[in-house]
Amino acid sequence: MHVGKRVRLRRTLLGMSQEQLGAELNVTFQQVQKYERGANRISASRLWDISQILDVPISYFFDDMSEGTMRSSPRWISRGDSAGALNGEQIKDPMARRETLELVRTYYTIEKPAVRKRIAEMVKSIATTLAGE
Secondary structure (H helix, E strand, C coil): CHHHHHHHHHHHHCCCCHHHHHHHHCCCHHHHHHHHHCCCCCCHHHHHHHHHHCCCCHHHHHCCCCHHHHHCCHHHHHHCCCCHHHHCCCCCCHHHCHHHHHHHHHHCCCCCHHHHHHHHHHHHHHHHHHHCC
């Protein structure tokens, strides 16, 4: 599921549709949906193709993996080391939300770095102020 989320994140940041990625992979958009949801596993060769299309190294798909996700791998489970995926806690990934992806994509359409920096500072200031209420 983590790898699928990372595929979705990168695809969305590039503004690519599931249909477009599917066409590049020679699969249906439904298959891309299944990859992204984690319903179907992505083979090593398919992941290589996806990395080439999305212009990222293979390691990108494994970045930011939580301890719970790592411990839920078949290797850890077979050894009895799963530790309940961080004691049964579900971790909500804000990067998997469409709202976040759209915000980041829109943010990077601002061409002037100084303007982007000021916007980021403004958002941080607002968040800090609201957290203090």
